[in-house]
Amino acid sequence: MQLTAHHLTKRYGEHLALNGACFDTPADVRSVVLLGPSGSGKSTLLRVLGSLLLPESGGLSIDGNPLSTDEAAALQQRRGNGFVFQGFNLFPHLTALENVALPLRVVHGCSDDEARQRAIEVLERFGMGPHREKRPAEMSGGQQQRVALARAIASKPKLLLLDEPTSALDPMMTQEVLDLIRELAEAGQQIVLSTHEISFAKKVADWVVFLDHGKVIESSPAKEFFEHPRSDLAQQFLEALTRYR
Amino acid sequence: MSSQAVNPSHQALREIAWGFVLAIALSLITWALFATVRYQWRWDALWDYRFLIAHGWMMTMLISAGALVLSIALGLALMMGQRSPWIPVRLFSRGYVEIVRGTPLLVQLLIGYYIIANALHINQAVLVGIVLLASFEGAYLSEIFRGALESIGASQIEAARAVGFDRAQMYRYVIFPQALRRALPGTAGQMGALIKDSSLLSVISIEEVTQAVKMTNAQAYIALEGFIPLAVLYLALTLPLSWWARRLEARFKFDT
Numbered sequence: 001m002q003l004t005a006h007h008l009t010k011r012y013g014e015h016l017a018l019n020g021a022c023f024d025t026p027a028d029v030r031s032v033v034l035l036g037p038s039g040s041g042k043s044t045l046l047r048v049l050g051s052l053l054l055p056e057s058g059g060l061s062i063d064g065n066p067l068s069t070d071e072a073a074a075l076q077q078r079r080g081n082g083f084v085f086q087g088f089n090l091f092p093h094l095t096a097l098e099n100v101a102l103p104l105r106v107v108h109g110c111s112d113d114e115a116r117q118r119a120i121e122v123l124e125r126f127g128m129g130p131h132r133e134k135r136p137a138e139m140s141g142g143q144q145q146r147v148a149l150a151r152a153i154a155s156k157p158k159l160l161l162l163d164e165p166t167s168a169l170d171p172m173m174t175q176e177v178l179d180l181i182r183e184l185a186e187a188g189q190q191i192v193l194s195t196h197e198i199s200f201a202k203k204v205a206d207w208v209v210f211l212d213h214g215k216v217i218e219s220s221p222a223k224e225f226f227e228h229p230r231s232d233l234a235q236q237f238l239e240a241l242t243r244y245r
Numbered sequence: 246m247s248s249q250a251v252n253p254s255h256q257a258l259r260e261i262a263w264g265f266v267l268a269i270a271l272s273l274i275t276w277a278l279f280a281t282v283r284y285q286w287r288w289d290a291l292w293d294y295r296f297l298i299a300h301g302w303m304m305t306m307l308i309s310a311g312a313l314v315l316s317i318a319l320g321l322a323l324m325m326g327q328r329s330p331w332i333p334v335r336l337f338s339r340g341y342v343e344i345v346r347g348t349p350l351l352v353q354l355l356i357g358y359y360i361i362a363n364a365l366h367i368n369q370a371v372l373v374g375i376v377l378l379a380s381f382e383g384a385y386l387s388e389i390f391r392g393a394l395e396s397i398g399a400s401q402i403e404a405a406r407a408v409g410f411d412r413a414q415m416y417r418y419v420i421f422p423q424a425l426r427r428a429l430p431g432t433a434g435q436m437g438a439l440i441k442d443s444s445l446l447s448v449i450s451i452e453e454v455t456q457a458v459k460m461t462n463a464q465a466y467i468a469l470e471g472f473i474p475l476a477v478l479y480l481a482l483t484l485p486l487s488w489w490a491r492r493l494e495a496r497f498k499f500d501t
């Protein structure tokens with residue numbers, strides 16, 4: 001997927017979360033990983049990419065189509081994406097099955113049967129079949145994130161956006177969820193994700209965008225980034241992350 | 246949590262047994278207290294006024310039901326008013342809630358009935374009573390509703406947007422169902438308060454059950470006898486409500 005970002009800025013009050021971020025990726029890239037220290041703007045960039053936040057200025061296009069900043073168009077863009085956040089973003093009053101089936105019914109125009117069928121299929125694929133009648137409070141964190149992933153991909157999104165999908169999980173659950181994401185990536189799903197799991201990033205990333213203070217410091221093929229990071233910042237960052245692994 | 250360790254039917258038996266013991270103890274204490282009062286109890290005098298009291302009880306139920314429906318509508322309107330982007334509407338709603346919650350119901354009833362309703366030439370006391378009671382309880386309900394709505398976190402709203410819901414769908418499928426669950430226990434509690442507050446309507450000479458008992462006491466030349474059955478009549482309405490509120494709370498505990 002070809003992503004082109006052009007001097008993106010986004011501020012929260014006085015604070016510039018994105019400060020003229022620019023990067024572009026070649027069209028043959030499937031999975032882009034956003035890396036950077038805490039507060040560098042990864043989540044903000046993902047939300048802008050997913051049309052959940054509108055940037056104050058700058059432009060963004062996906063596969064040559066510029067993203068619109070009009071609210072109605074943004075809604076349509078959101079409907080073409082799948083999104084998973086850090087954690088706890090399932091609807092707590094609905095069962096796993098309903099969490100997946102409801103958007104299919106009311107957003108994607110599936111009939112009751114189609115939606116149910118599709119939801120069961122995806123939940124089973126992620127090993128959540130036996131738990132489909134449970135509500136989020138009755139599931140472990142890893143199970144909840146698997147349901148969240150199931151919900152995100154059930155509508156067959158063009159682009160899957162994942163914001164630190166495992167940062168609220170313990171190491172075992174993290175493995176479960178990362179394995180699923182890797183399977184999705186290997187099956188050809190287009191993914192943009194932010195993560196602090198560096199060894200996972202090495203395995204799935206085709207392309208890395210490294211951010212700091214709202215700016216893109218490096219945007220390069222994953223192999224090149226991990227083997228020869230160009231900037232000092234990226235070098236320090238990788239060193240710090242790999243020191244205890 | 247401790248009840249999970251014990252067999253549930255055992256637990257229920259124990260509760261019944263203890264309830265029985267406490268009821269007997271309470272009766273004995275009450276009897277002893279009543280015996281110390283140097284007063285000639287004339288319970289039989291009450292019996293002659295049973296229809297007056299029953300009529301009053303019906304009136305209490307009618308007024309409570311009417312005020313309940315009206316107060317929920319008003320509570321919703323005030324809640325939306327407080328969240329309105331339009332400044333005068335927001336200020337009015339906020340001010341209304343603060344003033345109504347900050348002053349005694351008694352004062353509101355007296356002013357509402359003898360001044361406002363009088364000025365508007367409305368002289369159906371029951372209707373005025375229902376409206377005044379609803380306008381009082383509505384202010385409390387709006388705060389319960391507002392709290393419930395605002396307790397739905399930003400992450401739920403973001404999740405709703407992320408799955409592609411538009412604004413109406415977000416309210417319908419995500420915010421309202423969760424807010425409703427959170428508002429129900431508080432609302433049920435407020436309904437109990439409303440029923441008891443209706444006893445104050447006797448000051449604007451509505452013949453609800455408290456007024457009926459006061460009249461009975463006066464006409465039968467007794468002083469206190471009527472108040473015991475009065476308490477029981479209120480409990481007959483409020484106990485089922487609080488039982489229902491507890492059930493709702495238990496049922497929705499895991500949902501949100």
Ligand SMILES: Nc1ncnc2c1ncn2[C@@H]1O[C@H](COP(=O)(O)OP(=O)(O)OP(=O)(O)O)[C@@H](O)[C@H]1O
Nearest residue numbers: 012015016017036037038039040041042043044045
């Ligand atoms: N809703 C908000 N209101 C105010 N400031 C915000 C908000 N969200 C993010 N920020 C600020 O914007 C900056 C970028 O935040 P962002 O969440 O994009 O960082 P991040 O790279 O995802 O960090 P992390 O790795 O900790 O998740 C941070 O300095 C943060 O404090």
Ligand SMILES: [Mg+2]
Nearest residue numbers: 042043044164
């Ligand atoms: Mg983040």
